Amino acid sequence: xxxxxxxxxxxxxxxxxxxxxxxxxxxxxxxxxxxxxxxxxxxxxxxxxxxxxxxxxxxxxxxxxxxxxxxxxxxxxxxxxxxxxxxxxxxxxxxxxxxxxxxxxxxxxxxxxxxxxxxxxxxxxxxxxxxxxxxxxxxxxxxxxxxxxxxxxxxxxxxxxxxxxxxxxxxxxxxxxxxxxxxxxxxxxxxxxxxxxxxxxxxxxxxxxxxxxxxxxxxxxxxxxxxxxxxxxxxxxxxxxxxxxxxxxxxxxxxxxxxxxxxxxxxxxxxxxxxxxxxxxxxxxxxxxxxxxxxxxxxxxxxxxxxxxxxxxxxxxxxxxxxxxxxxxxxxxxxxxxxxxxxxxxxxxxxxxxxxxxxxxxxxxxxxxxxxxxxxxxxxxxxxxxxxxxxxxxxxxxxxxxxxxxxxxxxxxxxxxxxxxxxxxxxxxxxxxxxxxxxxxxxxxxxxxxxxxxxxxxxxxxxxxxxxxxxxxxxxxxxxxxxxxxxxxxxxxxxxxxxxxxxxxxxxxxxxxxxxxxxxxxxxxxxxxxxxxxxxxxxxxxxxxxxxxxxxxxx
Amino acid sequence: xxxxxxxxxxxxxxxxxxxxxxxxxxxxxxxxxxxxxxxxxxxxxxxxxxxxxxxxxxxxxxxxxxxxxxxxxxxxxxxxxxxxxxxxxxx
Ligand SMILES: Cc1ncc(C[n+]2csc(CCOP(=O)(O)OP(=O)(O)O)c2C)c(N)n1
Ligand SMILES: [Mg+2]
Numbered sequence: 001x002x003x004x005x006x007x008x009x010x011x012x013x014x015x016x017x018x019x020x021x022x023x024x025x026x027x028x029x030x031x032x033x034x035x036x037x038x039x040x041x042x043x044x045x046x047x048x049x050x051x052x053x054x055x056x057x058x059x060x061x062x063x064x065x066x067x068x069x070x071x072x073x074x075x076x077x078x079x080x081x082x083x084x085x086x087x088x089x090x091x092x093x094x095x096x097x098x099x100x101x102x103x104x105x106x107x108x109x110x111x112x113x114x115x116x117x118x119x120x121x122x123x124x125x126x127x128x129x130x131x132x133x134x135x136x137x138x139x140x141x142x143x144x145x146x147x148x149x150x151x152x153x154x155x156x157x158x159x160x161x162x163x164x165x166x167x168x169x170x171x172x173x174x175x176x177x178x179x180x181x182x183x184x185x186x187x188x189x190x191x192x193x194x195x196x197x198x199x200x201x202x203x204x205x206x207x208x209x210x211x212x213x214x215x216x217x218x219x220x221x222x223x224x225x226x227x228x229x230x231x232x233x234x235x236x237x238x239x240x241x242x243x244x245x246x247x248x249x250x251x252x253x254x255x256x257x258x259x260x261x262x263x264x265x266x267x268x269x270x271x272x273x274x275x276x277x278x279x280x281x282x283x284x285x286x287x288x289x290x291x292x293x294x295x296x297x298x299x300x301x302x303x304x305x306x307x308x309x310x311x312x313x314x315x316x317x318x319x320x321x322x323x324x325x326x327x328x329x330x331x332x333x334x335x336x337x338x339x340x341x342x343x344x345x346x347x348x349x350x351x352x353x354x355x356x357x358x359x360x361x362x363x364x365x366x367x368x369x370x371x372x373x374x375x376x377x378x379x380x381x382x383x384x385x386x387x388x389x390x391x392x393x394x395x396x397x398x399x400x401x402x403x404x405x406x407x408x409x410x411x412x413x414x415x416x417x418x419x420x421x422x423x424x425x426x427x428x429x430x431x432x433x434x435x436x437x438x439x440x441x442x443x444x445x446x447x448x449x450x451x452x453x454x455x456x457x458x459x460x461x462x463x464x465x466x467x468x469x470x471x472x473x474x475x476x477x478x479x480x481x482x483x484x485x486x487x488x489x490x491x492x493x494x495x496x497x498x499x500x501x502x503x504x505x506x507x508x509x510x511x512x513x514x515x516x517x518x519x520x521x522x523x524x525x526x527x528x529x530x531x532x533x534x535x536x537x538x539x540x541x542x543x544x545x546x547x548x549x550x551x552x553x554x555x
Numbered sequence: 556x557x558x559x560x561x562x563x564x565x566x567x568x569x570x571x572x573x574x575x576x577x578x579x580x581x582x583x584x585x586x587x588x589x590x591x592x593x594x595x596x597x598x599x600x601x602x603x604x605x606x607x608x609x610x611x612x613x614x615x616x617x618x619x620x621x622x623x624x625x626x627x628x629x630x631x632x633x634x635x636x637x638x639x640x641x642x643x644x645x646x
Binding site: 115116119120123124125127144299300301303304305 | 576579580583587617619620623624626627628629630
């Protein structure tokens with residue numbers, strides 16, 4: 001076979017049935033090998049869309065996502081998606097075609113140093129010089145993408161390697177995976193247990209690392225056994241069981257007041273697979289100032305990076321959480337946290353006829369089929385999704401966290417639908433973000449993917465506008481989108497039916513119509529451009545110094 | 556400069572795969588994580604199976620921040636921090 005055929009063979013070997021990409025000169029041999037192959041290729045309409053679809057596929061399923069692009073512009077178009085996958089620790093393998101080695105380094109047509117370009121936004125990038133190394137390199141790429149802290153890996157394959165003859169040697173996979181072992185951590189475990197026993201006001205701070213370690217059952221058992229209240233990051237929404245009364249929601253810049261106040265008061269912060277990101281901590285020096293810290297993570301570089309840990313453990317949360325489950329008597333603290341939660345619940349009363357996005361999203365959350373996957377874009381609507389929708393697994397909430405990439409949502413929702421065809425895929429996007437990868441409507445059209453698209457249209461780059469209002473004296477520089485296209489007509493051009501609403505009393509029937517329609521659907525929701533996201537921790541402030549829009553909310 | 560008084564010089568010896576990309580990554584990470592380059596020497600191992608690199612950096616940040624990041628690099632096989640040379644720089 002050829003190197004290109006070997007690539008396809010290895011995809012099959014790794015259980016990859018779906019890939020996302022876009023062809024071009026330097027990757028033509030691989031596209032030829034894909035033709036009539038068992039691997040299904042989804043033609044996206046921009047390589048960035050292909051990259052985000054691979055991310056959506058991976059995040060919704062826990063599998064590795066695969067995307068393909070040609071050399072030069074194809075590969076450069078992938079870069080944003082790779083950076084997104086790196087910052088959110090998503091296992092993705094990107095395969096790029098490269099010009100033949102005979103012309104490499106001559107500024108050949110569509111030649112770009114993709115290895116050099118991609119290195120800082122992948123776990124690692126490989127350039128394959130010899131077809132004899134191709135199989136080992138691709139196997140290494142899949143292993144690396146999934147292992148430890150997952151992330152993207154790029155394999156750049158020159159055209160001559162794709163065309164070279166090679167034999168396929170099957171890999172005899174050893175299925176015996178070692179049981180996670182934490183015996184080397186006995187001292188730290190003992191120290192952590194002591195801290196747990198001494199604590200009066202412990203708080204679990206849960207990040208995306210927990211579900212990626214496949215440790216959600218262990219997490220929930222740990223929370224129940226210890227009776228510890230908990231908060232989650234954006235990426236970990238859906239990790240804590242709905243029935244847990246001491247779960248206070250998301251913390252950070254747009255977190256709940258209960259979460260942010262309680263974290264500032266805790267005397268022991270148990271950080272599980274999270275990384276003290278600035279959107280979480282606010283002013284780092286003032287973050288949880290009274291707290292000792294237990295930090296458990298799989299990535300050694302996260303320990304003591306931003307906040308010193310009193311006890312640090314590098315290991316598998318699945319093994320460590322059970323041995324840390326020390327019950328304490330935290331009844332006064334539990335009562336305090338419950339009271340905070342009661343006192344600072346969300347308010348959905350909103351004057352006037354216009355649609356209130358938080359309420360609409362709550363209604364959407366209640367009406368969508370069980371186990372729907374919700375993808376969103378970046379901005380105010382993204383924060384409203386995190387605040388007002390409920391998820392029963394982090395795999396059901398796909399949000400670009402670390403990179404905050406507009407344009408993520410639509411292709412991610414496509415990837416999610418393809419990885420979980422039995423589940424409903426819902427996209428909540430903004431009028432700004434939607435336009436950034438709107439060409440992917442063509443992918444939906446071609447494959448008749450029944451993605452439910454909800455465009456929250458405030459005719460603004462709302463999140464930026466909110467900051468201009470609050471911190472730049474209302475100077476609204478370049479955030480007006482009042483000349484938006486007609487989104488329903490736009491969808492119609494891709495054979496996607498849609499409907500536009502602007503009044504509260506239209507919401508429920510419009511949601512029902514969207515979910516009862518068997519195919520893709522676009523619901524265009526006009527909201528008031530003055531609605532803002534609250535609470536908000538202003539830059540430089542401690543997390544308990546939240547701005548809230550009290551005048552509007554108080555009756 | 557008040558910062559300079561707190562800056563420390565550190566020397567690391569690093570064994571990497573025999574790939575140019577290993578050096579690219581070392582320098583990228585050193586720069587990005589906020590460490591100033593104070594010296595770099597490299598030579599291939601006699602059997603050409605790897606590179607032996609001596610990297611000196613100056614920073615007011617804890618050196619563990621850099622060591623942890625460099626240790627994660629795919630091409631880094633072994634890394635040693637030389638405590639003896641980690642004296643404070645007096646500006
Ligand atoms: C690719 C990219 N460019 C710019 C930004 C900066 N940015 C963050 S939110 C935002 C506005 C998003 O507008 P929209 O999608 O309409 O969402 P809204 O905030 O109005 O809900 C912008 C421009 C970004 N996050 N990503
Ligand atoms: Mg908007």
